[in-house]
Amino acid sequence: MSLKDSLNRRGNSPMKDVWRKLKMNRWAMISLVVVVLLVIAAIFAPYITPYDYAKQDYANVLKSPSMEHPFGTDNFGRDVLSRIIYGSRYTVFIGLGCITISSILGVSLGLIAAYFSKLDNIIMRTLDIIIGMPTMTLLMCIIAVLGVNITNMIIALCVTSIPNFARIARAQALTVKNQEFIEAAIAIGADDKRIVLKHILPNSIAPIIVEFSLGASQIVLLSASLSFIGMGVQPPTPEWGLMISAGRPYLRSAWFMSIIPGLAIILLTFVLNYLGDGLRDALDPRLNK
Amino acid sequence: MVKYVLRRLISMFLVLLASVTIIFTLMYFVPGDPAISLLGEGATVEAVRDIHEKLGLDDPYIVRLGRYMWGFLHGDLGASYRSKRPVFNELLARYPTTLTLSFGSTALGVIIGVSVGIISAVKQYSMFDRIFTTISLFGASAPSFWIAMVLVLLFSLWLGWLPATGSYGIKYWILPVFTLGLQCSASIMRMTRSSMLEVIRQDYVRTARAKGQSELNVIVNHALRNALIPILTTVGIKLCGFLGGAVLVETVFALPGLGKFILDSVTFQDYPVVQGGVVWICLNCIVITFLVDLLYGLVDPRIRSMYEIKKPQRSQSSGGH
Numbered sequence: 318m319s320l321k322d323s324l325n326r327r328g329n330s331p332m333k334d335v336w337r338k339l340k341m342n343r344w345a346m347i348s349l350v351v352v353v354l355l356v357i358a359a360i361f362a363p364y365i366t367p368y369d370y371a372k373q374d375y376a377n378v379l380k381s382p383s384m385e386h387p388f389g390t391d392n393f394g395r396d397v398l399s400r401i402i403y404g405s406r407y408t409v410f411i412g413l414g415c416i417t418i419s420s421i422l423g424v425s426l427g428l429i430a431a432y433f434s435k436l437d438n439i440i441m442r443t444l445d446i447i448i449g450m451p452t453m454t455l456l457m458c459i460i461a462v463l464g465v466n467i468t469n470m471i472i473a474l475c476v477t478s479i480p481n482f483a484r485i486a487r488a489q490a491l492t493v494k495n496q497e498f499i500e501a502a503i504a505i506g507a508d509d510k511r512i513v514l515k516h517i518l519p520n521s522i523a524p525i526i527v528e529f530s531l532g533a534s535q536i537v538l539l540s541a542s543l544s545f546i547g548m549g550v551q552p553p554t555p556e557w558g559l560m561i562s563a564g565r566p567y568l569r570s571a572w573f574m575s576i577i578p579g580l581a582i583i584l585l586t587f588v589l590n591y592l593g594d595g596l597r598d599a600l601d602p603r604l605n606k
Numbered sequence: 607m608v609k610y611v612l613r614r615l616i617s618m619f620l621v622l623l624a625s626v627t628i629i630f631t632l633m634y635f636v637p638g639d640p641a642i643s644l645l646g647e648g649a650t651v652e653a654v655r656d657i658h659e660k661l662g663l664d665d666p667y668i669v670r671l672g673r674y675m676w677g678f679l680h681g682d683l684g685a686s687y688r689s690k691r692p693v694f695n696e697l698l699a700r701y702p703t704t705l706t707l708s709f710g711s712t713a714l715g716v717i718i719g720v721s722v723g724i725i726s727a728v729k730q731y732s733m734f735d736r737i738f739t740t741i742s743l744f745g746a747s748a749p750s751f752w753i754a755m756v757l758v759l760l761f762s763l764w765l766g767w768l769p770a771t772g773s774y775g776i777k778y779w780i781l782p783v784f785t786l787g788l789q790c791s792a793s794i795m796r797m798t799r800s801s802m803l804e805v806i807r808q809d810y811v812r813t814a815r816a817k818g819q820s821e822l823n824v825i826v827n828h829a830l831r832n833a834l835i836p837i838l839t840t841v842g843i844k845l846c847g848f849l850g851g852a853v854l855v856e857t858v859f860a861l862p863g864l865g866k867f868i869l870d871s872v873t874f875q876d877y878p879v880v881q882g883g884v885v886w887i888c889l890n891c892i893v894i895t896f897l898v899d900l901l902y903g904l905v906d907p908r909i910r911s912m913y914e915i916k917k918p919q920r921s922q923s924s925g926g927h
Contacts, residue, residue: 446624449895450888453865454850458884461872463633538749542854545751546869561752565858569763570757576759579752586747594743 323351332519335526338599345595347451348447350587354483355585358402359409368396370403370555376508379536379571389573391563397574400555401581407556408585411471411540419475428513437440446479452477456539460548470549474493489521500514523600527593534589541582557582607903607910618896625634625784625888626678630671633881639663643687643875683882686876691883697864704863707855708848715785715794716841720830722791723798723837727806728825738795745792753787754858771860782859786852791843797840801833810831834905842898846891849882 339345358365368386374394382389388397430440447455457472463469493499494517502512528568548598550556552563557578564575641657644647658664661675665836675682683693726735745753761781762770772778805811806829814828815821853865864883871879902908 343738350837421793446621446628449621449891450625450884451847451848451891453853454884457850457853457868457872458629458632458880461877462636507775519665532692534747541749542751545749546853546857548869548872558749561749561755565755568759570673574758576614579749580754582752583744583748587744591744 318379332522335523335596335600340598342599343597345599348559348592348595349363351584351588353437354590355405355588356409356413359405362403362406366396366399366402368399370399370516371553372396372566375591379567379574381571382573387570388577391560391571391574392567397560400560401557401578403586404555404557404560404581406584407467407550408537408540411467412585413476413534413550415474415478415536415540416529418471419478419532420482420525420529422475423479424486424518425428426516427483427486427488428490428521430592431487431494432513432517433510434565437487440483444483447476448480448484452539453542456543457548460543465548465551467550468606470543471541473543474536477539478536481528481532484525486521489524490517493517493520524597527597527600530593534586537582537586537589610903611900614896618892622892622903623675624891625892626885627671628880629884629888630674631667632671633877634667636877638729638875640687640877643877672686677779677884683885684878686871686879687876688871688879690820692794693762693878697868697883697886700862700864703856703861704849704865706779707786707852707861707863708845709789710779710783711786712761712841712845714783715790715844717789717791718787719794720837721796722824722829723795724802726795726799727802730740730803734794735799739799742792742864745789746796748789749854750785750789751854754781756857757781758858769857773859773861778859781862782855785855785858786791790848793844794837794840798833802829802837803834807831820865835902835909838898838901838905842894846894849890859874 358449372395372577377386377390377394378391380386380390380394386398388401390402391397410585426440426444430437443541455477456470459473459476460469463472497517499512502516504545507516540549541556543560544556544558547562547606550559552559560578561575561582564578567574639654640661641654642907644657645653662670665673676686681694681699685691686696691697702776722738726738729735758770758781761768768781770777770781797853810822811828814824819828850865850868852863853869855861856863856866864887868880868883871877871883
């Protein structure tokens with residue numbers, strides 16, 4: 318990198334820097350586009366689905382993929398493609414919602430733990446216990462207590478993904494906290510809130526963004542898994558995990574009913590993982606020399 | 607080393623008690639009267655009162671927690687509402703299935719993941735590397751129950767080579783073990799690759815080559831040995847995950863394991879089993895984490911000497927990624 322480039326870079330905020338580096342990774346950008354397209358599909362589902370997702374048609378039950386029904390029809394004659402597009406609403410919004418809530422809560426906890434060292438031990442040891450339990454078991458335990466429905470599934474998913482954010486934010490904040498510009502901020506009389514939100518947070522943001530992407534893919538997988546075993550979204554909702562579960566008895570005669578919704582899950586988690594990896598590469602200072 | 611093991615044993619015990627407390631507290635807030643669950647809807651007031659007295663359901667929270675803890679330390683996790691048998695025995699009956707599945711698939715995952723990961727790292731950016739990093743990312747993105755169903759579709763329904771469900775012999779284990787093994791090999795491969803890439807360009811690897819050691823010796827004894835710690839962490843996390851998380855695969859293949867048992871108990875609101883099962887899985891995970899920590903010391907003399915001189919560092923598992 319030439320001197321001119323590094324001079325130009327100085328004015329960039331960390332967020333702009335991330336964006337600039339991400340743009341150089343073609344496959345990561347393609348992944349980002351796919352994620353955005355899926356979100357758009359979820360929002361405009363009613364306008365792009367060829368059929369009504371709930372309309373039953375007993376004349377066309379378990380029909381193989383054809384021109385009329387590209388992904389076939391299910392055991393009630395409902396169009397699988399339309400149900401997958403509608404299903405993206407649940408998956409995408411549960412994923413985005415959970416990851417947003419848990420990143421905000423987790424990062425706050427992590428920053429508090431790093432900045433107020435008195436609370437550090439109590440916060441982090443509690444979260445360590447949550448991390449120590451196997452995710453699926455903990456999810457089942459929380460949902461068993463709260464009751465089976467979407468809201469409780471979202472709460473449980475948030476509980477399991479908060480600790481990761483807290484850990485990452487804390488580790489980042491601890492390294493930033495002792496740097497000179499923080500000292501300078503304290504010296505000119507900035508209050509705690511300003512230091513944490515304006516100085517520590519923006520300088521700790523990079524690994525948090527990576528976890529946002531990777532964590533979202535985990536949540537998509539887990540929410541589909543929970544729905545699959547009947548502890549998440551309930552029928553007849555067109556949720557991807559649920560559609561796979563509904564197709565199980567018909568695996569022999571109508572494989573597309575459960576295999577294709579699985580491909581939809583994989584598409585979403587794959588691009589989120591790929592995006593996360595791309596972001597990590599873009600943000601790793603060791604790779605940026 | 608002995609001192610370190612003792613200290614870890616004590617902290618392990620404390621973590622265990624904390625986990626039991628958290629799980630007990632969670633389950634304490636389950637709505638509904640256990641006595642009604644035990645006796646059924648039509649129970650008389652006297653019968654309900656009897657049960658309340660017998661099980662001490664009216665005692666304050668702290669007394670009940672203490673009693674549960676005491677029972678737990680003596681291998682008594684209460685009795686199932688459904689079968690009326692001790693939860694502990696019920697769990698033990700399902701334990702071998704889960705253990706076989708977890709250890710079998712982890713072993714398979716390690717064999718595939720570590721070897722593919724090493725080759726990928728040694729031949730970085732080669733065709734092999736590109737293909738297998740993409741496949742492994744795919745494997746890490748696919749839900750295990752979906753992989754299970756694809757394997758059933760291919761090998762049981764279309765080819766007819768292997769049975770789809772049940773657990774009556776070695777043939778029945780192949781598909782479940784492969785499902786989880788392939789899935790966990792994906793993360794192990796990714797971790798092996800990135801961890802190997804960190805060490806493979808180090809000076810001591812070059813020195814080993816310069817000394818004229820065989821390539822195999824350089825890769826296995828110099829590079830892999832130094833890259834092993836993060837791989838061990840991943841294997842530990844995967845193994846813990848399987849003990850409870852195999853529920854998805856157990857569901858697809860109708861295997862009577864712990865995860866499926868807990869899931870069914872949630873459906874039947876058999877809360878002593880849920881509570882006991884989760885506690886039991888946590889106990890297993892804590893022991894596995896402990897063993898993995900000890901392995902760090904065995905693998906890396908630097909960590910071993912650290913234990914001997916000063917206080918051990920806080921465990922530094924990277925939480926999956």
